[in-house]
Amino acid sequence: MQQIRVGIVGYGNLGRGVECALRRAPDLKLTGVFTRRPPDRVHIRTPGVPVRSADALEAEADTVDVLILCTGSAEDLPVQSPACALRRPIVDSFDTHARIPEHFAAVDAAARSGGTLALLSAGWDPGLFSLARVWAGAVLPGSRCETFWGPGVSQGHSDAVRRLPGVADARAYTIPVPAALEALEGEDAPPLSPREKHTRVCYVAAEEGADREAIRAAITGMPHYFRDYDTQVHFLSRQDLEREHPGLPHGGRVLCRGRTGWEAEHTARMEVRLALDSNPEFTGCVLVACARAAWRLYTAGERGARTLLDVPPALLSPLPPEELRRTLL
Amino acid sequence: MQQIRVGIVGYGNLGRGVECALRRAPDLKLTGVFTRRPPDRVHIRTPGVPVRSADALEAEADTVDVLILCTGSAEDLPVQSPACALRRPIVDSFDTHARIPEHFAAVDAAARSGGTLALLSAGWDPGLFSLARVWAGAVLPGSRCETFWGPGVSQGHSDAVRRLPGVADARAYTIPVPAALEALEGEDAPPLSPREKHTRVCYVAAEEGADREAIRAAITGMPHYFRDYDTQVHFLSRQDLEREHPGLPHGGRVLCRGRTGWEAEHTARMEVRLALDSNPEFTGCVLVACARAAWRLYTAGERGARTLLDVPPALLSPLPPEELRRTLL
Structure with a gap:
C-alpha cells in the first residue's frame, strides 16, 4: 500500500x-x-x-x-x-x-x-456538529437546532484571559446551563440568549502583587468573550492550576427538533453528543x-x-x- | 424554480x-x-x-x-x-x-x-446511524460502536406476530435494556448479546377462541425475531390495542467510544440519538x-x-x- x-x-x-x-x-x-x-x-x-x-x-x-x-x-x-x-x-x-x-x-x-x-x-x-445541523435542516424543514458546548476548556477564551496584565496562566471553561437543556425538552421553548445557554468559569493564576479585582473586572467585562455570560473567576496558585486543570477536555451537543406528519402533528428529535478527554x-x-x-x-x-x-x-x-x-x- | x-x-x-x-x-x-x-x-x-x-x-x-x-x-x-x-x-x-x-x-x-x-x-x-458508525470508525480507529433501537414499534416484528394463527392484530416493541446502556459508560465493557441489549414486548389481540398459550409459545420461540430476547407477551382486546397503541414511534442511539493520545490514554465518546413520534x-x-x-x-x-x-x-x-x-x- x-x-x-x-x-x-x-x-x-x-x-x-x-x-x-x-x-x-x-x-x-x-x-x-x-x-x-x-x-x-x-x-x-x-x-x-x-x-x-x-x-x-x-x-x-x-x-x-x-x-x-x-x-x-x-x-x-x-x-x-x-x-x-x-x-x-x-x-x-x-x-x-x-x-x-x-x-x-x-x-x-x-x-x-x-x-x-x-x-x-x-x-x-465546525465539522461533525455542522453535519448534524445540515442533516436536520435537510430532513426536517423548519426544524430548530441548538448547539451547546462543554463542559470543557475553551482554548480561545483561556488565551484571552492569559493576555490580560497580571495574569500568569489561566483556564476558561464553558459549561452548558442545565435549565437550558431542560427547556429544550418542552414544546416551543423560546429562543435562548448566550447567557441562558452557557456559563463561563475561569481559573486564574495571578502574578505576584497583581490586582485581582482589576483582573476579575477585566475578564467579566470583556466583550464577545465574557461580558454576555455569567462568568465566575477563581484565583489559585500556578502550581494548583497546573495540577488541578492539566487537560484540555471538551465536548458538547447539537439538539434538533422538527415536525413530521400531514399537519406537522408529530415531533422528531435528533441529537449528536461528544465528550472528549482531549479536544x-x-x-x-x-x-x-x-x-x-x-x-x-x-x-x-x-x-x-x-x-x-x-x-x-x-x-x-x-x-x-x-x-x-x-x-x- | x-x-x-x-x-x-x-x-x-x-x-x-x-x-x-x-x-x-x-x-x-x-x-x-x-x-x-x-x-x-x-x-x-x-x-x-x-x-x-x-x-x-x-x-x-x-x-x-x-x-x-x-x-x-x-x-x-x-x-x-x-x-x-x-x-x-x-x-x-x-x-x-x-x-x-x-x-x-x-x-x-x-x-x-x-x-x-x-x-x-x-x-x-441503515442511514443516519450508519453515518455515525462510519464517522466513528474513520476518526477513531479501533473504536467500538453499539447501536440500540427503541423504545419503539418494530414493524417487521409486529408483522411476524400478526402472521401467526389466531392473531387478529399485534404490536411488537423493542426496548433497550437500561443496564446495557449503563454498562457502556464503564471502561472496557464486555460485548453484549442480543438479549443483554434489547427486550421485546408484544401486545396481541387474539381471535375469539384462540389458544393464547399456543400464541405465546409461538412468539417467544420464534427464531431470529424473538427467541434470542427476553420477550413479554400481553393480550388485550382489538379495541384496546388500537386505542392504546395507535402510533408508530421509534428511535434509538449509536454509542461510540474510542481512544486518542500517543498511548491511547484518553477517551472520546460520540453519540447519535433519535426519538421519533412517527418512524x-x-x-x-x-x-x-x-x-x-x-x-x-x-x-x-x-x-x-x-x-x-x-x-x-x-x-x-x-x-x-x-x-x-x-x-x-
Missing part, C-alpha cells in the same frame, strides 16, 4: 494531536513537521521524521502529499492556508464562524490557481481522516476548496466502500 | 410519510402515486395528483424525475428496485442488513445499464432529502448505485452551498 505522506504545519496542541492520530492511521504517514520556532528546539515524538522551518515549506513541497495546518484561526490560517494551498492539497480547522465565507473564497482561489484541493474548517465544530487530540483525529479524504478527492481530479459538507462520508474511512456497506451500513 | 417531480411507489405507512414530507419540500413535487392495489380504491391526500397502477410505471416514466420506492425489503424491493432503476433515478430504503451487498450489486448493474442513478438503503438505520414519517423525510440528492447526482452525470455513505451531505439540503457555509457550518 502506498501511504499518503502528511506534513504537519505548526506543532502546538493540535499539531501534537495530529501526530498521535497519524500513529493509528495505517494508510498515512508523517513525513515532516514545519514550525516557525527554531527547528532544533522542537522535539517531536515520531522517530526519524525531520522538523523543518516553516520557511522551507516551498522547497519541501515534494516530500508531502497533504499538509495539515495546525496553526491559529485568528492570525495564521488566513495567510497560511491560501499560501500552502497554492502548492499542495491542504486541510485546516479554521473555526472563526463569521469569517468562514471569506476564508473559503481566498483558499478556493489559491487552490484553483495552484491546481490543488483544500478541505477547510474541519474538526467537530486537540480528537480534532487531530478528524483532521487526519480529512487528509485521507482530501487526497482521494485530489487524486480523483477535484480542485478548489471544500468543507466536510462536500465530502462523501466513505472517503473519510480507510475501509473500502464494499466493506463499509457490508459491515457498517 | 424547476421542481423535481417525484413518484411514490407503494402507498402504505412509508408512502404516506413520503407524501407528508414532500408537502414541506418546496423544491420537489409529487406527480404520481403507483400502487398494486386497484388505483380507484387508494385515496391520497395531495389534491390533483393521479394514482396509477404499478403496471403503468413503464408508460409513465416520463412524468417523474425520481421514484421513491416505499415497498417492503423482504419481497418487493429486490425485484422493484432493479426494474425501476433501469428507467429512472430511484431512492429506496432497503433495510435487510445482511442482503445489502447483493441488493446493491443488482441495482448498480440495472442503473448502469439504464444510465440512471439509485440511492439505496436510505433512512435512519415512517421521519423515514419519509429522509427519503425525500435523498431524492433531492439523487437527482443532483444524476444531473451531474453520475450513474449507478450509491448509499448515503457516498453522498456529500450538502446535496441533501435545499439551501445553496454558500448559505450552508455561512449559516450552518
Whole structure:
C-alpha cells in the first residue's frame, strides 16, 4: 500500500494531536513537521521524521502529499492556508464562524490557481456538529437546532484571559446551563440568549502583587468573550492550576427538533453528543481522516476548496466502500 | 424554480410519510402515486395528483424525475428496485442488513445499464446511524460502536406476530435494556448479546377462541425475531390495542467510544440519538432529502448505485452551498 505522506504545519496542541492520530492511521504517514520556532528546539515524538522551518515549506513541497495546518484561526490560517494551498492539497480547522465565507473564497482561489484541493474548517465544530445541523435542516424543514458546548476548556477564551496584565496562566471553561437543556425538552421553548445557554468559569493564576479585582473586572467585562455570560473567576496558585486543570477536555451537543406528519402533528428529535478527554487530540483525529479524504478527492481530479459538507462520508474511512456497506451500513 | 417531480411507489405507512414530507419540500413535487392495489380504491391526500397502477410505471416514466420506492425489503424491493432503476433515478430504503451487498450489486448493474442513478438503503438505520458508525470508525480507529433501537414499534416484528394463527392484530416493541446502556459508560465493557441489549414486548389481540398459550409459545420461540430476547407477551382486546397503541414511534442511539493520545490514554465518546413520534414519517423525510440528492447526482452525470455513505451531505439540503457555509457550518 502506498501511504499518503502528511506534513504537519505548526506543532502546538493540535499539531501534537495530529501526530498521535497519524500513529493509528495505517494508510498515512508523517513525513515532516514545519514550525516557525527554531527547528532544533522542537522535539517531536515520531522517530526519524525531520522538523523543518516553516520557511522551507516551498522547497519541501515534494516530500508531502497533504499538509495539515495546525496553526491559529485568528492570525495564521488566513495567510497560511491560501499560501500552502497554492502548492499542495491542504486541510485546516479554521473555526472563526463569521469569517468562514471569506476564508473559503481566498483558499478556493489559491487552490484553483495552484491546481490543488483544500478541505477547510474541519474538526467537530465546525465539522461533525455542522453535519448534524445540515442533516436536520435537510430532513426536517423548519426544524430548530441548538448547539451547546462543554463542559470543557475553551482554548480561545483561556488565551484571552492569559493576555490580560497580571495574569500568569489561566483556564476558561464553558459549561452548558442545565435549565437550558431542560427547556429544550418542552414544546416551543423560546429562543435562548448566550447567557441562558452557557456559563463561563475561569481559573486564574495571578502574578505576584497583581490586582485581582482589576483582573476579575477585566475578564467579566470583556466583550464577545465574557461580558454576555455569567462568568465566575477563581484565583489559585500556578502550581494548583497546573495540577488541578492539566487537560484540555471538551465536548458538547447539537439538539434538533422538527415536525413530521400531514399537519406537522408529530415531533422528531435528533441529537449528536461528544465528550472528549482531549479536544486537540480528537480534532487531530478528524483532521487526519480529512487528509485521507482530501487526497482521494485530489487524486480523483477535484480542485478548489471544500468543507466536510462536500465530502462523501466513505472517503473519510480507510475501509473500502464494499466493506463499509457490508459491515457498517 | 424547476421542481423535481417525484413518484411514490407503494402507498402504505412509508408512502404516506413520503407524501407528508414532500408537502414541506418546496423544491420537489409529487406527480404520481403507483400502487398494486386497484388505483380507484387508494385515496391520497395531495389534491390533483393521479394514482396509477404499478403496471403503468413503464408508460409513465416520463412524468417523474425520481421514484421513491416505499415497498417492503423482504419481497418487493429486490425485484422493484432493479426494474425501476433501469428507467429512472430511484431512492429506496432497503433495510435487510445482511442482503445489502447483493441488493446493491443488482441495482448498480440495472442503473448502469439504464444510465440512471439509485440511492439505496436510505433512512435512519441503515442511514443516519450508519453515518455515525462510519464517522466513528474513520476518526477513531479501533473504536467500538453499539447501536440500540427503541423504545419503539418494530414493524417487521409486529408483522411476524400478526402472521401467526389466531392473531387478529399485534404490536411488537423493542426496548433497550437500561443496564446495557449503563454498562457502556464503564471502561472496557464486555460485548453484549442480543438479549443483554434489547427486550421485546408484544401486545396481541387474539381471535375469539384462540389458544393464547399456543400464541405465546409461538412468539417467544420464534427464531431470529424473538427467541434470542427476553420477550413479554400481553393480550388485550382489538379495541384496546388500537386505542392504546395507535402510533408508530421509534428511535434509538449509536454509542461510540474510542481512544486518542500517543498511548491511547484518553477517551472520546460520540453519540447519535433519535426519538421519533412517527418512524415512517421521519423515514419519509429522509427519503425525500435523498431524492433531492439523487437527482443532483444524476444531473451531474453520475450513474449507478450509491448509499448515503457516498453522498456529500450538502446535496441533501435545499439551501445553496454558500448559505450552508455561512449559516450552518
